[in-house]
Amino acid sequence: xxxxxxxxxxxxxxxxxxxxxxxxxxxxxxxxxxxxxxxxxxxxxxxxxxxxxxxxxxxxxxxxxxxxxxxxxxxxxxxxxxxxxxxxxxxxxxxxxxxxxxxxxxxxxxxxxx
Amino acid sequence: xxxxxxxxxxxxxxxxxxxxxxxxxxxxxxxxxxxxxxxxxxxxxxxxxxxxxxxxxxxxxxxxxxxxxxxxxxxxxxxxxxxxxxxxxxxxxxxxxxxxxxxxxxxxxxxxxxxx
Numbered sequence: 732x733x734x735x736x737x738x739x740x741x742x743x744x745x746x747x748x749x750x751x752x753x754x755x756x757x758x759x760x761x762x763x764x765x766x767x768x769x770x771x772x773x774x775x776x777x778x779x780x781x782x783x784x785x786x787x788x789x790x791x792x793x794x795x796x797x798x799x800x801x802x803x804x805x806x807x808x809x810x811x812x813x814x815x816x817x818x819x820x821x822x823x824x825x826x827x828x829x830x831x832x833x834x835x836x837x838x839x840x841x842x843x844x845x
Numbered sequence: 846x847x848x849x850x851x852x853x854x855x856x857x858x859x860x861x862x863x864x865x866x867x868x869x870x871x872x873x874x875x876x877x878x879x880x881x882x883x884x885x886x887x888x889x890x891x892x893x894x895x896x897x898x899x900x901x902x903x904x905x906x907x908x909x910x911x912x913x914x915x916x917x918x919x920x921x922x923x924x925x926x927x928x929x930x931x932x933x934x935x936x937x938x939x940x941x942x943x944x945x946x947x948x949x950x951x952x953x954x955x956x957x958x959x960x961x
Contacts, residue, residue: 774954
């Protein structure tokens, strides 16, 4: 079975704080793909990053960084120096190599206060 | 402007009504999806179309009927819905080369459906 767990339902921080969103996944596939999406109040899911199961390099993009650890089946997302515009619901998702099906976590609502 | 456009953005319908949701993608993708997002639940995949052929139906009740006339358009026909069907319905598309599934999906802004 495939499953994605985002244990943090809601997180509230003050602007300029760093914040980490946790994602733990379960799969029996050896090849799979992990994604993070952001859902602002407007509704659409905005793609942030894709990571292949065979590439454990961490990635940094501006204030965003991702820590992929196969040993713990985790793909955590850190926002450095958070801003009010980062307020949104963030989803982690898993996709097996042989299917177009994205399995989403329940999402983490991030509120960044000024 | 997003490459995936959904209309209408909001819809209120009675349980005896028939309505349709429309999705259009301008990205040249060959796969399209319908997802349902209910309050306090993960996004649920409903249907998958690849090159206009339905490749997945995730045990969706027959009161939801998808239609994909071409690779750019996807419809979700609704009839005799229940109040618990009220949710945000999201359309997505992706480019799926044969034998690969590593591409990201692009989402529309969704249709907020309320069944009364």
